[in-house]
Amino acid sequence: MTTMTDASARFREFKMPDVGEGLTEAEILKWYVQPGDTVTDGQVVCEVETAKAAVELPIPYDGVVHELRFDEGTTVDVGTAIITVDVAPGSGPVEEPPPAATEPAVAAEDKPAGRQPVLVGYGVAESSTKRRPRKGTSVPGQAQPAAQNEAKAAVQAELNGHGTAAPAAPRPLAKPPVRKLAKDLGVDLATVVPSGPDGIITRDDVRAAVAPAEAPAPVAVPEPVAAVTAAAPAGAEVAGARETRIPVKGVRKATAAAMVGSAFTAPHVTEFITVDVTRTMKLVEELKSDKDMAGLRVNPLLLIAKALLVAIRRNPEVNAAWDEANQEIVLKHYVNLGIAAATPRGLIVPNIKDAHDKTLPQLAEALGELVSTAREGRTTPAAMQGGTVTITNVGVFGVDTGTPILNPGESAILAVGAIKLQPWVHKGKVKPRQVTTLALSFDHRLVDGELGSKVLADVAAVLEQPKRLITWA
Numbered sequence: 001m002t003t004m005t006d007a008s009a010r011f012r013e014f015k016m017p018d019v020g021e022g023l024t025e026a027e028i029l030k031w032y033v034q035p036g037d038t039v040t041d042g043q044v045v046c047e048v049e050t051a052k053a054a055v056e057l058p059i060p061y062d063g064v065v066h067e068l069r070f071d072e073g074t075t076v077d078v079g080t081a082i083i084t085v086d087v088a089p090g091s092g093p094v095e096e097p098p099p100a101a102t103e104p105a106v107a108a109e110d111k112p113a114g115r116q117p118v119l120v121g122y123g124v125a126e127s128s129t130k131r132r133p134r135k136g137t138s139v140p141g142q143a144q145p146a147a148q149n150e151a152k153a154a155v156q157a158e159l160n161g162h163g164t165a166a167p168a169a170p171r172p173l174a175k176p177p178v179r180k181l182a183k184d185l186g187v188d189l190a191t192v193v194p195s196g197p198d199g200i201i202t203r204d205d206v207r208a209a210v211a212p213a214e215a216p217a218p219v220a221v222p223e224p225v226a227a228v229t230a231a232a233p234a235g236a237e238v239a240g241a242r243e244t245r246i247p248v249k250g251v252r253k254a255t256a257a258a259m260v261g262s263a264f265t266a267p268h269v270t271e272f273i274t275v276d277v278t279r280t281m282k283l284v285e286e287l288k289s290d291k292d293m294a295g296l297r298v299n300p301l302l303l304i305a306k307a308l309l310v311a312i313r314r315n316p317e318v319n320a321a322w323d324e325a326n327q328e329i330v331l332k333h334y335v336n337l338g339i340a341a342a343t344p345r346g347l348i349v350p351n352i353k354d355a356h357d358k359t360l361p362q363l364a365e366a367l368g369e370l371v372s373t374a375r376e377g378r379t380t381p382a383a384m385q386g387g388t389v390t391i392t393n394v395g396v397f398g399v400d401t402g403t404p405i406l407n408p409g410e411s412a413i414l415a416v417g418a419i420k421l422q423p424w425v426h427k428g429k430v431k432p433r434q435v436t437t438l439a440l441s442f443d444h445r446l447v448d449g450e451l452g453s454k455v456l457a458d459v460a461a462v463l464e465q466p467k468r469l470i471t472w473a
Contacts, residue, residue: 010088012061013081019048019055019381026050027075027249028082037065045083048076053384054345054377063087071177075249174201182206184247262408266322266443270403271452275460276424278434283466292361297368301339301393303466304416304459306363308391309335309356310472311458318455319388320411322445329446338390338407339367341374349407350379351387395419401437411446414459415439436463 016026026048033045044056045065063085070076172189174182178201182189185206192209194201248256280303287298312319312335321330337355341348350373352358352366373379390413392404401417417437424433440456447455462468 010086011066012063012085012087014059014061014083014085015081016076016078017057018078019050025075025077028070028072029054030072031068033065035065035067039063039065039085049345050381053348053379053381055380059083059085061085061087064089074177074180172201173199178203178206262406266406267445268406268441269444269449269452270439270441271456272401272437272439273456273460274435274437275464276426276433277419277436277463280463280466281419281434293364296361296364298364300419301416302364302367304463305337305367305391306360306469307459307462308389308414309337310462310469311455312389313356314458314472315451315455318412318442318447318451320446321409322443332388334388336386336388338387338410339370340390340392341371343374343377345377348374348379348384349387349390350374350383389413391416395436401439403439404441406441406443412440412442412455
């Protein structure tokens with residue numbers, strides 16, 4: 001029979017890593033493996049969504065998947081074990097692996113030779129979250145900590161003001177996803193009647209407990225509709241329902257918090273300018289056939305981005321941040337150009353690192369990679385950190401312009417409206433010209449009206465006369 005020591009060495013728990021900077025939780029979007037599947041070191045086993053992005057997690061072990069600790073759609077704290085791998089399959093009968101509380105962290109000698117701590121896989125801070133042993137069972141070869149139990153009883157007795165401890169109510173048996181469902185629905189598991197084996201509470205038990213409270217009057221809504229509503233997953237549409245509630249989490253939750261913080265922290269000012277971009281549109285068509293731009297994405301956004309970089313070079317004070325803690329203005333001598341991108345998971349703002357040093361072909365390549373990565377949901381947290389200024393292109397939705405909210409930590413954001421054919425006075429005559437409206441929002445603590453106006457005017461001037469890309473560069 002497998003001993004306790006053997007079991008500890010045989011099973012490896014992979015914990016939810018911090019895939020960003022200081023993130024505390026992540027939602028499991030999709031499992032790519034199931035119990036019994038063989039995995040290899042570096043194989044992606046699941047996709048998780050943090051407050052910043054969706055990230056694929058590789059497993060750092062070779063072996064066979066023994067257990068998936070959480071279902072898809074479950075939000076898990078960083079440092080909590082999410083999957084158990086049998087690293088010595090075929091070495092004997094499979095017993096229940098020891099709980100997380102008794103299994104030591106992966107020691108240096110257990111790591112593959114030559115590997116260093118990386119963003120995912122190693123380097124996770126020790127978590128206070130521990131997996132409890134199953135009720136009514138004991139770990140083979142391990143004595144029950146009688147002294148510890150007596151100490152707990154003494155503390156409880158002291159709290160109760162008596163000489164003997166009051167008996168504690170047994171903790172209801174339920175798996176983590178079921179506990180989360182109960183928490184979301186506001187159900188006290190102690191009041192739920194279990195129907196699972198060994199008295200385990202199931203999802204259906206939780207839903208059955210909440211259904212009577214949610215069921216409306218029989219006269220207003222037939223009973224079958226109420227039952228369907230109670231059993232429907234969060235965010236799902238029910239036929240005939242007047243409302244649908246969608247949990248706010250992940251990227252959308254983080255975006256909402258950031259926008260509220262930005263709007264009520266930095267005093268926003270927005271200025272507008274309408275500009276004739278006919279020459280810029282002609283240059284876009286010429287660049288599409290240029291051999292130096294072959295295979296690259298060439299569109300108006302590329303030249304708008306270049307125009308903003310030129311304006312920042314001419315007015316470097318706009319590329320700054322406000323340090324509230326130290327009461328300092330931090331001037332940035334580099335430009336990490338953010339591009340706002342709408343994705344199914346919400347708005348994200350990845351940025352092009354050191355965009356100020358890139359040639360037009362290099363900027364086009366970086367912009368194309370950024371957009372395609374965002375659309376595929378592969379943007380990494382690192383790609384969304386450290387931005388200095390941002391462009392949001394609302395024109396792709398047919399919108400003329402808007403008043404954009406600053407990305408936290410940045411001093412300016414440029415909104416680009418739709419480019420439309422409009423009557424315009426050109427060389428003394430009214431002619432149809434390609435026209436757009438630009439809007440620049442800036443933090444009035446560090447960008448005054450003069451500086452903001454200069455930046456916006458310079459962007460407009462470059463788009464009106466693209467040859468300034470050469471003369472002003």
